[in-house]
Amino acid sequence: MPAVIVRIGEWLPRGWGDLFLQLLLYVIADTGYELARGMADGRANLAFANGERIIDVEQSLGLFFEPGMQSSILNMQWMVDAANTVYLNSQFTVALSFLIWMYLFRNDHYYFFRNMLFV
Template identity: 35%
Template sequence: MVAEGGSSLAGSARRAQEVVRELMLIAVAITLYFGVRGLITTRVDTAYRNAEDIVALEKSAGVFVEPELQDAVIRHGWLAETFGAIYIYGHWPVLLATLLWLLLRHRDHYRTFRNAMLLSGAIGLVIFAGFPVAPPRFLPGYGFVDTVAERTSAYRVLQPPAFVNQYAAVPSLHFGWNLLMGIAVATLAGHWVIRLFGWLMPALMLAAIVLTANHYLLDGVAGGVLALLSLLVAYRLSRKRLSARKLR
């Protein structure tokens, strides 16, 4: 009985150490991500030219509908505030809560999704540096309105301007990372209500990034594709690690 109790305590201590270690890793990764992103030297004139190119591309494809959609939302103040709240509070609070849930309840899956976030974040930083893009809210000539800045300062608190590259619209990891967490929740949660939240959360975030004029539709597509490709790579690495472990 004493041996079993000692073994149980040792196992709990190891799990606690692993949780602390992973939480520290996440904290360091987030700090580095925003630190590097904020320090990236952006060519502002290039960022605006690239934004105009994206608008032209969307127009040629017949999908430049963001100004009309945002205008329809702004006419209903409560709807604009709702999407602003989703944009602000549906991102980092949801990401961190989901990662913690994965770490505590689905540890093997946690590593896969964590690695997918790290990989997509690293690739995103390279793209931000090489292809700066001004977000829609910086192009009022098209009718865009920065509804988040107009209606709340909460986002500036959660993500201080000193740590943010304002010209990093492409790809939208704001959507891509929510997509990753949505997949995790939709596939691993036990209750159907929570799984439904996993399905709806990325869709609502995609709408929010566009309707608040923080991203173009193509940004969302790019962020989603990058996140999914990173998840595929992370999943294959996880499978290889599992196979190697079984061969030992």
């Protein structure tokens, strides 16, 4: 085995086998998620009805502020671009970095977090 692979393996809390198992679990979870999303296609009417119910609840609680906020921000293209950039980076970069950090440096807590993420 090349020395670099052995040295990297020494940094892994539970070795290469566990790392590959974790990656396989994420691939399986993502595949299941995509299959479930595919089964939900064509049910847009139900999604919109559920969205309207959420809006009704927000309005009754005095929490429905999104239209006013969105209309004020949509006039500032730089703000829209910044929000999209932050969302994209947060969604992927921050989440992936956190998972890697947890796996490498807080390994005992990682498995609980992973299980909660899958649930």
